[in-house]
Amino acid sequence: MNPTLDRLRTRLAQVVDLRRVNSLLFWDQQTMMPAAGAAARGEHRATLDRLAHELFVADETGRMLDELESYAETLDYDSDDASLIRVVRADYEKARRVPAELRAEMTRAASEGLRAWMGAKAESDFAAFLPALERNVELRRRYIDCFDGYDEPYDVLLDDYERGMKTAEVRAIFEEVKHALVPLIREAADRDADDDFLRGSFPVERQEAIGREVIEAFGFRPDSWRLDHTPHPFAGGAAIDDIRITTHYRERDLDSFFATMHEYGHGLYEHQVARELERTPLGSGVSLGVHESQSRMWENLVGRSLPFWRFFYGRLQAAFPEQLGDVELERFYRAVNRVHPSLIRIHADEVTYNLHIILRFELEQDIVNGRVELRDLAQVWGERMDEYLGLEVPDDARGVLQDMHWAGGQIGYFSTYSLGNVMSVQIWERVLEDVPDLVEGFERGEFAPLREWLGENLHRHGRKYRPQELLERAVGRTIDPAPYLRYLREKHGTGALTA
């Protein structure tokens, strides 16, 4: 063992511990904390964040990385040590470029932005949110100025969520997706809608029980996972063996069922990272896009597939006999796959969902490049919703104010949702090559082969490789929308969706 590496690992373990604890504090805040604890919680989280950051960006970290350069050259590229030095060097250089004051200002503006957004959304009043948004955008511009060597300014923001991805690449992918989806949505929307039975009364306790049942079939183990309620579902946790997923139940529909499978996908990724990477900066999922490929896979490729429902539909009917007792499998399957333009991203179907993302991705670039004035944002939002989905936006709450991302300063984040969709099918096709009877297994409730393939080929690597490097290793090539579009056409095109 190299003694400098040993010292570096000790320091990084503390950084990671502080970050993990901070993420547990977030979980606690969303699920357990009494409301009045919020002020102290904000201080506690800020302290952990600051201490982790100071430890990480200290000159000493850089000196150790410098000292380790020649050692790293003697190591196999794939080794944990070489990967650690390589990835930490990249993280360090990014982190060092941002002055502590700017970082603190961004954190404060994000927190104030979220507060302003909550109020503005409740009142459906974009103007009330505008000053906070302007502040966030101004700070992001200053953040971009800390960097150089990018092709276009938006690259800097994107890189925070999807390391190494360029705006131009995403733009090309999204152009292809957009052109394929617009006619597909038109075809699908022409079909009869028959999903009234998905709205009604689904008692929350039964939703929770059936949600737990499905993820236990997938691989949720109570000795190392938790499932809790929260207003805005997320997956988090404190460690590989301490995964916390959350979901939101509404009596009037079954959305929680799909949301729970979605969060299971995120949780499984974190749960299957190699144990050797625990307490290192490599010990978590590599990017939001790859993460989303995992959550979407369990939610859509598994959870909205006919083989899965052949296995599970009887149980769902038994949980909700009044609602589903008379609904045949095929009809149910068509209903949960209905394509129908709607206003709210998080409730959109798997096809139209991407247009919600593309709209935001384009707007974000327009904002960063100054092509759209922030004060016009609500109006431009309305115009594009009409153009892409043929919908009129009735108010700001169901329009530009629906998501919290921009309020928290997260500009550049949205595209990863659709990048995840795209990658999910590339990975899926590759799993099917290696495990030809994968889907037949679902009909018998067998999910271990999928879980294990993902663990072996994706999850265990944590952050060792850049996202596209990981994808190329796992499926043989970098991101490519063709498989995803083929999948959507086959599933949702004319004549499809029969059982």
Place this chain on the structure above:
Amino acid sequence: MNPTLDRLRTRLAQVVDLRRVNSLLFWDQQTMMPAAGAAARGEHRATLDRLAHELFVADETGRMLDELESYAETLDYDSDDASLIRVVRADYEKARRVPAELRAEMTRAASEGLRAWMGAKAESDFAAFLPALERNVELRRRYIDCFDGYDEPYDVLLDDYERGMKTAEVRAIFEEVKHALVPLIREAADRDADDDFLRGSFPVERQEAIGREVIEAFGFRPDSWRLDHTPHPFAGGAAIDDIRITTHYRERDLDSFFATMHEYGHGLYEHQVARELERTPLGSGVSLGVHESQSRMWENLVGRSLPFWRFFYGRLQAAFPEQLGDVELERFYRAVNRVHPSLIRIHADEVTYNLHIILRFELEQDIVNGRVELRDLAQVWGERMDEYLGLEVPDDARGVLQDMHWAGGQIGYFSTYSLGNVMSVQIWERVLEDVPDLVEGFERGEFAPLREWLGENLHRHGRKYRPQELLERAVGRTIDPAPYLRYLREKHGTGALTA
């Protein structure tokens, strides 16, 4: 504002944040964490503990304290600033005396001790625990060696839990208590026992509901408190407005009801510390003894009093009509105050409880002074249980292995339980002087006067004063067993306990 004090406060706020978060991690571990998360949790807690300690004992802290000395002299003794400088100086000088390596060894030995104890207790095998206990005792002896200026070595340990209290003082108090209680227990034990109805079947959900009802009557507010299940009840939390109390339910008895009131007392103390002291080392309860005076007050002086039961008994009967429907108030009151020697400290009645403590206090001194060999401890335990309570100890699990304190290196802790009992009645008598109709109020469910008196006279001061200094300010004199013994005699002596 003094700029050095400003810098000191900033540093201390981080130390306190780390400690508060650590205590929340403990809460999470006991109530929420999936079992497999334990290993990572240990690392996370060790990191927070180490970082808090390093920040606190840094030379820089000492330099700031030195710089502040002349400033402190200009301040009113009672001011928050003077108190902060005074208390932090004392904490700092204690903390600096202990080398980092010894501290780390003690932490490790405590963690290994707890593991060994759990195994040994399950097997009821003291010999299996002996090596870990020897290690803990050896380290505590080395810890004592870090200090000087004490009257006897045990003073050093006691001071960690009850700052400023001397072994000789405790010994004198406990001698008085012991001599008063031995005949009292004999008298009480001669009376007929009529409490069979307290054992049976009390459904856990109803215990939880009624426990919540009683502490809500006391002042538990869900917007700033939580109540959860745990195997070993404790009170904790992250902030003044984020109090977490826990309790343990057993179907076969109603102990949880009293345990919940007990933890409420601890929680209320932390909840009523002055908000100005939040995020400073003064912002929590001052000692274990004073804390216990608060928990015992709500559990025993309120919760086992006749006026309280005049208010609440109807509700309890309604919750458990099969068990209590035919039991009259007076009979119930006598039963929950039954004095009866028993083997397990945590289930002992309020009178015999003190002999469990005195036994441990005496044994601890014998251990530290080498008058008892550790390998003989189980045997000596048995002899003293026979001497003090007339009981034969059937096995180690119900004897020397019943408590976890020594396993975790906490030697010197036990006496604070009885010191708390003693102080609770001194405080109680003083409250009665100020609020003469206090007890009549209980019959109408009015607990705010007690809560407010405690807040104003004890709780709000946090750690500003040493424990005995605080007591003297609140009740007019330092610790004195006379009121407590008078209370016990009046309540449990011959002819007492009638409604």
